[in-house]
Every structure is written in C-alpha cells, then in structure tokens.
Amino acid sequence: MAAVRRFLQPPPGSFFLFGPRGTGKSTWLAQVFPEALRLDLLAPDVLRAYQARPERLSEFVAAAGKSAHTVVIDEIQKAPQLLDVVHALVEQRRDLRFVLTGSSARKLRHGAANLLGGRLAAVHMGPFMAAELGQDFDLMRAQANGLVPLVWQAVDPQATLAAYASLYLQEEVQAEALVRQIGDFARFLEVISFSQGSLLNLANLARETEIPRKRAESYLGILEDLLISFRLPVFQRRAQRQLVQHQKFFCFDAGVFRSLRPRGPLDAPEEIGGIAMESLVAQHLRALCQLRPGGAQLSFWRTRSGLEVDFVVYGPDLFMAIEVKHSRRIDRSDLKALRAFGEDYPEAERLLLSFCPEPLLIDGIRCEPLEAWLRQLRP
Numbered sequence: 589m590a591a592v593r594r595f596l597q598p599p600p601g602s603f604f605l606f607g608p609r610g611t612g613k614s615t616w617l618a619q620v621f622p623e624a625l626r627l628d629l630l631a632p633d634v635l636r637a638y639q640a641r642p643e644r645l646s647e648f649v650a651a652a653g654k655s656a657h658t659v660v661i662d663e664i665q666k667a668p669q670l671l672d673v674v675h676a677l678v679e680q681r682r683d684l685r686f687v688l689t690g691s692s693a694r695k696l697r698h699g700a701a702n703l704l705g706g707r708l709a710a711v712h713m714g715p716f717m718a719a720e721l722g723q724d725f726d727l728m729r730a731q732a733n734g735l736v737p738l739v740w741q742a743v744d745p746q747a748t749l750a751a752y753a754s755l756y757l758q759e760e761v762q763a764e765a766l767v768r769q770i771g772d773f774a775r776f777l778e779v780i781s782f783s784q785g786s787l788l789n790l791a792n793l794a795r796e797t798e799i800p801r802k803r804a805e806s807y808l809g810i811l812e813d814l815l816i817s818f819r820l821p822v823f824q825r826r827a828q829r830q831l832v833q834h835q836k837f838f839c840f841d842a843g844v845f846r847s848l849r850p851r852g853p854l855d856a857p858e859e860i861g862g863i864a865m866e867s868l869v870a871q872h873l874r875a876l877c878q879l880r881p882g883g884a885q886l887s888f889w890r891t892r893s894g895l896e897v898d899f900v901v902y903g904p905d906l907f908m909a910i911e912v913k914h915s916r917r918i919d920r921s922d923l924k925a926l927r928a929f930g931e932d933y934p935e936a937e938r939l940l941l942s943f944c945p946e947p948l949l950i951d952g953i954r955c956e957p958l959e960a961w962l963r964q965l966r967p
C-alpha cells in the first residue's frame with residue numbers, strides 16, 4: 589500500500605508529537621524529516637544505554653557535527669530524564685530542532701520530567717481521516733475496523749485489532765507497573781466500553797467493576813494518559829437552559845472500541861453499529877480541532893429535559909452543531925434538538941449526518957450523507 593500523506597504539518601522549532609501506538613508517528617516523521625538523527629527508545633539496548641547515562645545524548649549529537657539539524661527521539665516517556673539534556677542542547681544550538689514522540693503522556697505529566705518550561709509545542713497524531721485515504725476510504729470497513737493505520741494497513745485487520753488492547757495492557761500498563769491489579773484494569777476496560785458515546789458516571793463504573801471509586805478515577809486517568817480515551821465536556825457558553833454536568837466518554841477509535849466491547853446474543857448489531865458510527869464522527873471532529881490552524885474545541889450539548897446535540901465544534905471562525913443518526917430516513921422529529929440549539933445559538937451551522945442518499949435542507953438544517961461528508965472533511 590502506498591504511503592498515506594497526513595494532514596498534520598510540523599510546527600516551527602522543536603515539538604512533542606503525541607499519539608497512541610500504531611497511529612503512524614514514525615512513518616510520518618520519516619516522510620517529513622528523512623535526514624534526521626534518530627533514537628528509538630523502544631529498542632531495549634538503546635533504552636538501557638540512555639537511561640544509565642542521559643548525557644550520552646550530547647555526545648550522540650556532537651558526533652554528527654553541525655550537519656545535524658533535526659533529532660528525533662521516539663517514545664520519550666521511556667526515558668524522561670533525557671528532557672534535561674534536550675533543554676541544554678536547545679539552549680546551546682538555536683539551529684537544532686528536537687522532535688520528541690510519545691504514545692503515553694503519563695510519566696511526562698505526573699513525573700518530575702522537565703517539559704522544557706512550555707517551550708515546545710505539542711501536536712497530535714491520531715487515526716486516519718477519510719480525506720487522507722481518498723478513494724481507499726470505505727465507510728463500512730472503517731465502522732468495523734476503525735482507522736488506526738496499524739490496523740487499516742494490516743493483512744488481517746481483525747487479528748491486529750484483537751491484539752491491540754493486549755499490546756497496551758502488556759507493554760504500557762503491566763510493564764510500566766501503572767496498576768497493581770491488572771485483572772481489575774482489564775475488567776474496567778470492558779465495562780467502560782459500554783460508556784462509549786454516553787454520559788460518564790464513575791460511581792456506576794466503579795460499582796460494575798467492583799472496585800473503589802478512587803481506583804476507577806485512577807484507571808480513567810491512565811486511559812487518558814495513554815491517549816486511548818478522551819472526554820467531551822458540555823457546551824455551556826451563553827447557556828440559556830439547564831444543562832447536564834456529566835462529560836461524555838469516547839475511546840479514540842471506533843475499531844478499538846469494538847474490540848474492547850464484549851458482545852453477546854442480546855447485543856443488537858444496529859446498536860453497536862450506531863455507536864461505532866458516532867465514534868467515527870467523534871474521532872474526525874477531534875482531528876479537525878487538533879489540526880485546524882487556530883484550533884477549536886469539541887463538546888456536546890444536552891439539556892436536563894433530554895434534548896441532546898451529539899457534537900458542538902467551537903473555534904475562532906467555526907461554530908457547528910452536529911447530530912448523527914444511524915438511519916437512512918430522516919423525520920422532522922430527528923431535528924428537534926438541532927432546532928432548539930438554533931433557537932439558543934442562531935449563529936451556529938446545524939448539521940445532521942445519516943445514511944440518507946442525498947443532501948437535504950430542512951428548516952435551515954443541512955442533512956448530509958455521512959460518507960460523503962467524511963470524505964470532504966479537512967482541517
């Protein structure tokens with residue numbers, strides 16, 4: 589398969605590149621910085637050498653001479669003590685750019701790691717966007733397997749997906765001793781998968797997993813630090829109605845969600861398919877917000893009376909309210925929440941995404957076929 593050109597553009601100067609395992613960070617760096625010096629801290633011998641003597645990095649850069657302008661360090665969270673050396677080298681040589689990748693932000697956020705005083709920008713690499721894949725994008729395949737590059741480009745996507753969660757459990761959670769009871773954490777992963785796209789209730793999660801609430805909070809923090817989940821806040825700007833306060837939970841990729849979610853005879857395929865469809869939209873909108881110049885915020889809107897808009901995108905020059913329906917037919921009742929949002933926020937563009945065969949305009953609300961909309965969505 590030909591290399592996929594990603595929408596992510598490198599910022600000027602040194603930067604952190606965060607993204608879950610398998611999202612193509614190394615591939616992108618090889619395309620963008622083919623001449624860069626490289627340190628891969630996933631290689632055990634390399635990791636041991638630089639953990640034992642971080643100043644070795646100065647010698648590595650010095651050996652390359654003045655011709656070295658970019659240094660890539662893969663999986664910097666494995667040896668956060670290197671950040672002090674990076675800091676010193678950036679101060680000494682203004683022509684030197686460091687690109688520090690990480691598939692976990694936990695040690696960098698919670699340790700005593702030197703985050704370079706906020707001097708480095710942080711950019712994010714996530715799953716493919718449909719527009720990045722062009723003609724190779726297939727909606728049904730994306731709903732079933734997700735868009736993580738490692739999975740999408742695999743010979744056997746289902747087997748790769750099945751192994752994905754185990755890889756995280758073994759290499760990120762167990763090996764780094766992030767939790768004491770790996771069985772409890774694995775059970776928590778299964779239980780929280782039923783919260784995908786729903787309001788997050790930690791008390792219920794703790795009860796169903798049979799663990800204390802504080803441990804459930806800790807486990808959720810680990811998922812977010814490992815970049816495999818995120819939460820959406822409620823959109824509350826200029827609120828005119830009583831709104832719920834709980835956040836929504838999402839696994840970062842529709843396919844990874846499906847691999848975590850246990851299935852049985854009582855699970856309706858259309859229910860899981862509907863959640864996967866909403867998840868695909870969520871990950872595309874999240875990428876849009878992260879990659880768009882000037883950025884944007886992703887949230888949702890839900891009143892205490894039960895009116896809900898799945899997604900709200902709010903940025904310097906962007907204000908969209910988006911509802912997702914797992915259906916080919918659109919009824920006026922499907923537009924009730926978007927109409928109410930438009931009453932409170934007439935400035936917002938309102939959009940309903942579904943399997944409808946053609947674009948429609950109903951009561952000022954655009955109704956778009958999901959696949960066509962995903963294909964044209966760009967930062």
